[in-house]
C-alpha cells in the first residue's frame with residue numbers, strides 16, 4: 257500500500273507540480289493517475305521511487321517512509337515502465353529483461369532464465385531474446401519494457417503513459433494483455449495516462465488531477481462517471497460519459513420488447529403481417545439465425561426460404577454489459593440489439609434509444625463484479 | 638633533384654626492408670600511443686564535462702588553444718624538460734587528440750536517449766554503474782568516430798617530430814631531402830598513408846565488433 261500524506265512538490269523555478277495531495281493507493285490494485293498535461297502526474301509517480309523528492313509531506317510504502325530506504329535499493333523493488341520503453345539499445349532483449357536481477361546479484365544464468373520466463377509471459381516468442389531493441393516494433397519494445405519492469409518480481413509497478421506511443425490497435429492489444437497479466441500477478445500498480453478511456457478500462461481506482469497538481473477526485477471509474485465531483489471532472493471524463501458508464505451497467509436489467517421475431521417455420525405472410533422492415537428469424541429453440549429484410553421476401557413459402565443477413569453481435573443477458581448491448585444495436589442491420597439468455601435463446605430486442613434510456617434505473621456492477629443497487633440520479637442525461 | 642633520377646628506386650626499398658619495418662613500427666607507436674593516452678584523459682574529462690555542463694566550454698577552449706599551437710613550438714617547449722626523446726613527441730600529440738576526443742566523449746554521452754538514462758535510474762543503477770554500464774557503452778560509436786579522426790591525424794603528425802630527431806618514418810623524409818634522393822621520401826609518405834588507412838579500417842572493424850547493436854536498424858513507429 258502506497259500512502260501520500262499532504263505531499264507537495266515545488267520545483268526550484270517556483271512551479272508547484274503537486275499540491276498537498278493525500279491519498280492511499282490500495283495494495284494489489286491498479287490506480288490510474290489522469291489529468292491534463294502538466295498537472296503533476298509524472299511528478300506524483302516519481303515521488304514513489306524517489307526520482308523526485310517531495311518538498312513537503314511524506315510518501316510511505318507499506319507503512320514505511322520511503323526516505324528511510326536507500327534510493328537505488330528502493331528502486332530495485334519497484335518496476336518502472338515509461339512511454340518510449342527506454343530499453344538499453346546496447347543490450348539484447350534478454351539482457352534488458354535481466355537488468356534488475358543482475359543488479360541484485362542473481363548471477364547471469366539465473367537472471368537469464370528468469371528473463372526467458374518473462375519474455376514468454378508478455379507474449380513474445382523466444383527467438384526475440386537475442387535481438388537488439390532497434391530490431392523490434394514499438395509495441396514489442398513496450399512489451400519488453402513491461403517484462404523488464406517485472407524482472408525481480410517487484411510488488412509495485414509504476415507506469416508512465418506506457419501505451420501512448422503506439423498506434424490505437426496495438427494499444428488496445430497491449431491493454432487487454434496488461435489486464436490479463438494483472439489478473440495473474442496482482443501487483444500494486446500506479447499507472448499514468450491522459451486517456452480517460454484507458455483509465456476507465458484499466459483502473460480499479462482513478463485519481464483525477466487538475467492544473468496546479470491538485471487532486472480533483474479519487475474514485476472508482478464508475479463513481480467518477482456517475483458522480484463527478486465538480487464541473488472540471490465532469491468535463492474531463494467527457495460529454496459521452498453516459499455511454500461510457502454503460503460499461504458498468506449489467507445487461508440483465510435492460511428493458512427488452514418482444515419485437516419482430518419469428519420461427520424459421522413461419523409462413524412469409526406472417527412476416528409481412530408484422531409491418532416491420534426487418535424480421536429476426538429464430539430456430540425451434542429460439543436461437544437467432546439472422547435478420548431478413550421483409551421487402552426481399554419471396555411471394556410464398558416459409559422463412560426457411562428467406563435470405564438471411566448475419567446477426568452482427570448478440571448480447572447476453574448473463575454477463576454482458578449495457579455497453580455491449582448498445583454496440584450490438586448500433587452494429588445490427590435492423591438497428592436492434594438482440595438479447596439472448598444463457599442458452600442463446602432470444603429474450604427480446606431493443607434499439608439504442610431504449611437501451612440508453614433503460615440503463616439508468618438498471619442495476620450495475622462495481623469493479624469487482626458484484627451487483628450493487630444503482631441509483632438513477634447520475635445526472636448524466 | 639638530379640635529372641634522370643627516378644621517383645622510386647625499387648632496389649633501395651628491397652635493400653632497406655628490415656630497417657623500414659623497424660621505422661614503421663616506431664612510427665605506429667609514436668602515432669597511436671598518444672591516442673591511447675588521449676582517450677585515457679578524455680573519457681574521465683568528458684564524463685566530468687557532461688555531468689558539470691559549466692566545465693565544458695572552458696575545457697573545450699583550452700583543448701582548442703592547445704591544438705592551435707604549432708607542433709614545432711610545443712616540441713621546443715618540451716625539449717627543455719624531456720630532451721630529444723619519444724616523450725617529447727608524444728606529449729604534444731596526446732594534447733592534440735583532446736580537441737577531438739573530449740567533444741566526442743561529451744557528444745557520445747549526450748547521444749544517450751533521455752528515456753534510457755531515466756529507465757536506468759528508475760531500475761536502481763547508482764550513478765557510477767549507470768555511467769559505466771549504460772551511458773559509456775552507448776557512447777562508443779560516437780567516441781570511436783573521434784578516435785578515427787585523432788588516430789589518422791596523429792599518425793601523419795608524427796613525421797614532424799623529425800625536427801627533434803623523433804619522427805618515425807619522418808626520418809626518411811629528412812634523409813631524402815638531405816641527399817636529394819626521392820625514393821626514401823616517396824616510400825615514407827606512402828607508408829604513412831597506408832598506416833593511416835589500415836588503422837582507420839581496424840577502428841571501423843573494432844566498432845562493428847564492439848557495437849553489434851548499432852547495426853541492423855529497422856525503422857519502427
Ligand SMILES: Nc1ncnc2c1ncn2[C@@H]1O[C@H](COP(=O)(O)OP(=O)(O)OP(=O)(O)O)[C@@H](O)[C@H]1O
Pocket residue numbers: 267268269271272273292293294295296297298299300450
Ligand atoms: N524538473 C522540473 N523543473 C521545473 N518544473 C518542472 C520540472 N518537471 C516538471 N515540471 C513542471 O511541473 C508541472 C508538472 O509536471 P509533470 O511532468 O508532473 O506533469 P504531467 O502531468 O506528467 O504532464 P504530461 O501529461 O504532459 O506528462 C509542469 O508544469 C512541469 O512543467
Ligand SMILES: [Mg+2]
Pocket residue numbers: 297298299416
Ligand atoms: Mg508526464
